[in-house]
């Protein structure tokens with residue numbers, strides 16, 4: 483699949499912009515803060531109806547304006563898909579596919595797979611469990627609509643239950659009858675979601691190892707594990723028996739929102755024992771395995787967004803990644819770089835069509851070289 487063009491209005495630092503892309507490699511160059519990442523983010527928005535950077539849509543509107551639009555035309559294995567995302571302050575976001583309004587975002591998410599490799603990806607290793615859950619949940623949501631619906635329902639019930647617990651704490655009294663319907667839903671959904679995460683990790687793990695070996699070129703043994711307390715036989719009773727702790731801490735302390743994914747290297751946590759280089763390789767492998775799993779399930783090559791990677795990766799890892807590009811493992815690629823000459827030199831060595839775009843303070847010009 484590929485994105486043919488994009489039209490922006492009042493999205494982040496773009497007043498108005500319109501560009502035609504190459505089917506192969508597109509490189510956005512320009513000084514720091516010019517809007518390269520914002521343009522990548524607009525592509526992400528079209529695919530997933532949300533920003534990769536800012537979950538609050540109000541902040542994605544150009545300063546002092548009250549709406550933004552992001553439009554784009556995709557070719558999905560020969561099928562034309564026009565996507566329109568419109569957000570106006572104080573109103574519900576609108577997404578249209580070929581002119582037809584999307585009611586539930588799950589109807590759109592997953593249709594146009596996208597993978598982003600960005601500088602703050604190391605948070606996947608260094609950050610808390612929330613980062614890892616978000617990464618795997620996003621991936622699963624793009625592949626499995628039922629998973630997305632379950633996750634949305636889970637978050638809804640969890641929010642309701644937490645609000646109820648706060649009320650109990652204010653009154654100083656726990657009311658079992660009120661909380662029981664939420665317990666039932668949360669327990670049931672936790673088991674289903676944890677089971678999906680577990681079987682997904684089993685399919686994803688071997689791909690992760692394969693890409694880690696390619697990128698790192700060494701013999702370390704890496705692994706990934708997902709062990710959820712929600713999968714234990716006693717989970718339902720443990721969840722209910724935990725009410726005193728919930729009452730004391732004023733929130734729900736068991737369920738899939740507490741799970742974590744363990745990233746290991748030579749049988750130890752990579753977060754604590756991995757070198758910087760090993761962690762970088764692991765993060766790229768996580769993303770390339772994501773690309774491969776989408777390709778397998780969706781039967782189309784996802785769009786790959788590479789934000790600032792020439793700056794953040796060392797020469798060896800860049801060379802490994804570019805070997806994969808040269809082997810045509812990927813489909814359409816979007817790359818940002820603050821140093822045009824560097825990206826030109828790297829991409830000149832690859833047999834693929836590259837188009838360069840110069841970004842200057844929210845203005846885009848083509849034919850840079």
Ligand SMILES: Nc1ncnc2c1ncn2[C@@H]1O[C@H](COP(=O)(O)OP(=O)(O)OP(=O)(O)O)[C@@H](O)[C@H]1O
Nearest residue numbers: 494495514515516517518519520541542543544545
């Ligand atoms: N809602 C908004 N309205 C106006 N400008 C915005 C908005 N959100 C972000 N910006 C501006 O966009 C710019 C950052 O753009 P972006 O992150 O795309 O830069 P970049 O070219 O990728 O930079 P770098 O090379 O440093 O990564 C900043 O100047 C920021 O102030």
